[in-house]
Amino acid sequence: MRKNSPTSKGILSSLKIGLKTGLVGAILTVLLSLIGMVEAFSQRYIIHEVISMGHTLLLLSGYFIADRAARRSISKGKSLALLNSLISGFLSSGSLILLIFLGAFVNLRSVFINASPVLYQLLLFGEEIRTGVLLLFFVGGVVGFFSGLLYLLTGWIKKLTLIPLGSILIAGVLQDLLRPTLAAWGPLSILSEWIFTANGLSISGAIVLGVSISIGSLLWSFKGKSLQRGIKSLSGSKRKIFTYAGFLTLVFLLLVLPHLLGLFLSEVLTIVGLYILLGLGLNIVVGYAGLLDLGYVAFFAIGAYTTAILTSQELGFFHFTFWSALPIAILMGIFSGVLLGIPVLKMRGDYLAIATLGFGEIIRILVLSDFLRPWLGGAQGIGKIPKASIGSFEFARPQEIYYLILAGCLLVVFISLRLKDSRIGRAWMAMREDEDVAQAMGINLVSTKLLAFATGAGFSALSGAIFASKLGSVYPHSFNVMISINVVCLIIVGGMGSIPGVMVGAFALVGLPELLREFAEYRLLVYGAALVVMMLLKPEGLWPEAIRRRELHEEPGEKLSNDSTQGTSGS
Amino acid sequence: MLHKIRERVTPTDLIMWLIGTCLLFLMIWGSIATIKGGTYSIHHWFDFVIFGLAQGSIYALIAMGYTMVYGVLRMINFAHSEVFMSGPYTAYYFAAAFYSSGLLDRQPILCLMIIFLVAMSTSSGIAFLLERVAYRPLRTAPRLIPLITAIGASFFLQYVFRGLFGSGFQAYPVVKILEGEWRFGEFRLLKFQVIVILAAALLLAALYSFIQRTKVGKAIRAVSEDKETAYLMGIDVDRMISTTFVIGGLAAGAAGVLYALMFKQVHFFMGFIPGIKAFTAAVLGGIGNIPGAMLGGIFLGLIESIGPSLFLDGLGIIAPYQLKDAIAFTMLVLVLIFRPTGILGERLAVKKA
Numbered sequence: 001m002r003k004n005s006p007t008s009k010g011i012l013s014s015l016k017i018g019l020k021t022g023l024v025g026a027i028l029t030v031l032l033s034l035i036g037m038v039e040a041f042s043q044r045y046i047i048h049e050v051i052s053m054g055h056t057l058l059l060l061s062g063y064f065i066a067d068r069a070a071r072r073s074i075s076k077g078k079s080l081a082l083l084n085s086l087i088s089g090f091l092s093s094g095s096l097i098l099l100i101f102l103g104a105f106v107n108l109r110s111v112f113i114n115a116s117p118v119l120y121q122l123l124l125f126g127e128e129i130r131t132g133v134l135l136l137f138f139v140g141g142v143v144g145f146f147s148g149l150l151y152l153l154t155g156w157i158k159k160l161t162l163i164p165l166g167s168i169l170i171a172g173v174l175q176d177l178l179r180p181t182l183a184a185w186g187p188l189s190i191l192s193e194w195i196f197t198a199n200g201l202s203i204s205g206a207i208v209l210g211v212s213i214s215i216g217s218l219l220w221s222f223k224g225k226s227l228q229r230g231i232k233s234l235s236g237s238k239r240k241i242f243t244y245a246g247f248l249t250l251v252f253l254l255l256v257l258p259h260l261l262g263l264f265l266s267e268v269l270t271i272v273g274l275y276i277l278l279g280l281g282l283n284i285v286v287g288y289a290g291l292l293d294l295g296y297v298a299f300f301a302i303g304a305y306t307t308a309i310l311t312s313q314e315l316g317f318f319h320f321t322f323w324s325a326l327p328i329a330i331l332m333g334i335f336s337g338v339l340l341g342i343p344v345l346k347m348r349g350d351y352l353a354i355a356t357l358g359f360g361e362i363i364r365i366l367v368l369s370d371f372l373r374p375w376l377g378g379a380q381g382i383g384k385i386p387k388a389s390i391g392s393f394e395f396a397r398p399q400e401i402y403y404l405i406l407a408g409c410l411l412v413v414f415i416s417l418r419l420k421d422s423r424i425g426r427a428w429m430a431m432r433e434d435e436d437v438a439q440a441m442g443i444n445l446v447s448t449k450l451l452a453f454a455t456g457a458g459f460s461a462l463s464g465a466i467f468a469s470k471l472g473s474v475y476p477h478s479f480n481v482m483i484s485i486n487v488v489c490l491i492i493v494g495g496m497g498s499i500p501g502v503m504v505g506a507f508a509l510v511g512l513p514e515l516l517r518e519f520a521e522y523r524l525l526v527y528g529a530a531l532v533v534m535m536l537l538k539p540e541g542l543w544p545e546a547i548r549r550r551e552l553h554e555e556p557g558e559k560l561s562n563d564s565t566q567g568t569s570g571s
Numbered sequence: 572m573l574h575k576i577r578e579r580v581t582p583t584d585l586i587m588w589l590i591g592t593c594l595l596f597l598m599i600w601g602s603i604a605t606i607k608g609g610t611y612s613i614h615h616w617f618d619f620v621i622f623g624l625a626q627g628s629i630y631a632l633i634a635m636g637y638t639m640v641y642g643v644l645r646m647i648n649f650a651h652s653e654v655f656m657s658g659p660y661t662a663y664y665f666a667a668a669f670y671s672s673g674l675l676d677r678q679p680i681l682c683l684m685i686i687f688l689v690a691m692s693t694s695s696g697i698a699f700l701l702e703r704v705a706y707r708p709l710r711t712a713p714r715l716i717p718l719i720t721a722i723g724a725s726f727f728l729q730y731v732f733r734g735l736f737g738s739g740f741q742a743y744p745v746v747k748i749l750e751g752e753w754r755f756g757e758f759r760l761l762k763f764q765v766i767v768i769l770a771a772a773l774l775l776a777a778l779y780s781f782i783q784r785t786k787v788g789k790a791i792r793a794v795s796e797d798k799e800t801a802y803l804m805g806i807d808v809d810r811m812i813s814t815t816f817v818i819g820g821l822a823a824g825a826a827g828v829l830y831a832l833m834f835k836q837v838h839f840f841m842g843f844i845p846g847i848k849a850f851t852a853a854v855l856g857g858i859g860n861i862p863g864a865m866l867g868g869i870f871l872g873l874i875e876s877i878g879p880s881l882f883l884d885g886l887g888i889i890a891p892y893q894l895k896d897a898i899a900f901t902m903l904v905l906v907l908i909f910r911p912t913g914i915l916g917e918r919l920a921v922k923k924a
Binding site for chain 1: 581583586587590641646647664704705708709712714715716717718719720722723724725726727728729730731733734735736737847850851854888890891893894896897900901903904907908911
């Protein structure tokens with residue numbers, strides 16, 4: 001590599017990347033502070049009384065910005081990369097200092113509701129303004145420098161820095177999950193009490209956790225490969241035993257899970273389960289068949305309302321039990337899936353999305369209206385929906401409903417897996433790739449599309465029925481367009497067309513926010529940002545289907561031609 | 572002959588036509604019943620029409636953004652509703668400041684101009700950034716991906732505004748010169764409705780002539796006709812796409828202020844419904860078609876304001892006004908079924924839809 005000649009103009013131009021990235025970082029940190037995320041998360045500690053989630057958020061954004069600066073300027077030499085990341089770190093904290101000074105002279109709060117003295121105190125680390133500002137500036141530079149240094153380092157030093165920090169971060173974020181889970185396990189409860197305080201990790205706990213995990217990862221990197229090789233070299237029958245054992249443990253774990261987790265986490269688990277059901281249904285429509293349906297909540301509502309009307313004592317039209325209402329609800333879902341599918345058969349892509357969105361809204365508005373109130377309860381909804389029961393066992397508490405949802409999920413996963421490699425599944429995927437070609441290959445588009453809509457709607461109605469019996473009442477407000485969007489998001493984030501992807505997506509987008517209570521207000525903000533970032537960086541999702549990954553990582557030239565054919569093929 | 576027809580008409584077509592005719596029949600029957608019932612006098616209808624025109628011209632302005640972006644990028648800019656929201660929301664703080672200092676009463680025209688300017692520049696700035704950050708890197712990606720990005724960006728913007736400015740409704744200050752009404756014999760015209768209609772008409776005319784007459788407008792049209800050829804002709808495609816977003820943002824910002832003046836409040840979620848309606852309007856008129864979007868917007872506004880009373884009242888439906896959104900969406904679905912190319916969209920749809 002050629003060495004850069006250090007003329008002043010040359011240096012300025014090579015620092016441009018750091019300045020530019022730093023500017024983005026500056027905007028990011030100010031935005032995070034002004035939308036109130038820093039303040040909202042400051043009540044929650046990663047390490048008790050040492051570092052709060054709010055500060056972590058700022059540090060992380062500084063870290064990633066500086067990392068990006070280093071990444072982009074590495075071609076200009078290592079020292080310049082370091083300098084660039086340092087600059088971007090300084091800029092990221094400098095903007096906050098600017099904000100603090102501005103806040104000291106102007107009452108920003110009349111416009112930005114979160115620009116409170118509390119926020120400034122947080123940004124100043126609780127110090128007096130002069131020391132605080134210096135400290136803040138210094139921290140920005142340190143984070144930038146550290147990030148740049150880490151980027152340049154390779155091998156085990158980098159690993160040994162990142163792994164403990166990462167594990168402490170994860171343990172801190174998931175403390176509400178880990179603490180009660182560990183506490184339920186007799187001997188482990190002492191450990192959990194030692195590692196976690198009521199709010200965040202204890203200092204000694206964090207150190208021990210970091211050290212032990214990094215030792216573990218070191219051991220794994222030395223021994224892991226030989227262990228893997230050992231398993232691979234096992235004979236066929238022995239390997240089978242291993243797989244069966246793994247499978248049995250999984251089943252066992254799934255069965256006892258709610259008893260390990262306690263009430264709150266079981267409740268979270270049921271919500272995630274319902275979203276997995278919805279996601280698997282929509283996965284067939286969007287992931288397999290490539291039909292973007294934004295009105296998916298309509299079928300969820302239809303399932304829930306059918307169950308409610310058939311079983312509710314409040315309305316008193318019918319007195320079905322949950323189990324006899326369930327098949328009718330699913331059939332209603334399938335029927336309405338076909339009915340709503342017919343008008344949109346000829347639409348593609350964007351038009352389909354908007355038309356289905358319209359359908360979803362029509363259903364919600366109709367349910368909400370006074371006109372259908374005698375039958376559907378209007379805005380008050382329908383109450384007194386009996387719980388499902390087998391014999392004397394009632395699925396009432398979250399721990400019990402969990403089994404209902406688990407059964408539903410297993411059924412739906414089984415059907416999805418079988419459908420995927422079936423003739424109809426192949427037809428869906430062919431249609432997703434190119435409708436015209438699929439038709440030319442002899443696929444009946446009408447029946448294939450309707451089947452996709454019907455299957456998806458059936459799953460959604462199943463989810464709706466369980467939802468109705470879980471809550472004991474249904475309200476039109478539970479069925480707004482956000483649910484559709486959430487489900488689409490979790491599919492996309494998880495990986496379109498991939499069943500494990502749906503689960504990963506549901507846990508990440510539905511489960512995680514439930515665990516971080518402060519998060520609730522910023523849930524959709526983070527969804528939005530996650531979707532954009534995901535599409536920009538990793539459009540295939542967290543756990544993609546093999547085919548899709550290949551598709552999205554083909555050569556750019558190929559992509560271009562693909563796009564132009566899509567653009568010109570009209571309906 | 573019969574054989575030929577059978578070959579062309581599939582069962583699904585038949586079902587679709589059946590649904591369509593049923594809805595049409597219901598609409599006509601409802602209208603006849605309403606008119607015979609005579610609950611509404613001619614004044615009511617006149618009020619409905621004026622309100623519909625005002626609302627429709629706002630939709631038309633927003634729809635311009637959708638249709639132009641669709642023209643150049645073939646994507647639904649789902650976040651356009653947030654572009655629409657951002658303008659009046661930012662301008663609200665100026666309006667509130669003018670109001671509390673009394674300037675709004677002393678210099679209403681000047682203040683309104685500043686409010687419009689702020690709103691339009693914010694909206695177009697956000698539209699520009701949106702394109703630059705979120706859409707440009709995805710130009711060659713499969714079609715679903717930019718759409719999902721747009722949905723994500725829409726939520727992001729909504730909740731950034733919520734986080735920055737709070738989740739409550741902010742009451743837009745009352746501009747005194749826009750209050751009151753003009754009377755013409757038995758008919759009355761609310762001043763602000765007339766002003767909304769006039770302002771929107773002016774802006775639409777300006778936009779239309781910009782697209783048709785100027786060189787930039789011509790270049791934008793060329794890009795939406797065929798990107799590659801336009802590029803070969805020496806047009807800076809990226810810049811034209813940015814310009815399109817900026818123009819769409821300008822129109823949306825102005826529409827936002829008109830909307831805020833009409834309904835006297837702003838809220839971080841205010842863009843969602845008008846956004847979808849405006850997209851509906853764009854589709855009604857034939858997406859990618861600029862006069863079509865204007866026509867579609869006005870049509871949708873009218874249908875929404877007249878429709879519930881005209882179609883539903885006669886059918887004995889209680890509180891028909893609750894169902895106005897349902898009527899708008901039904902119109903969308905009907906148009907997509909029977910005329911997916913939209914009212915004016917013939918030429919474009921064959922090539923691009």
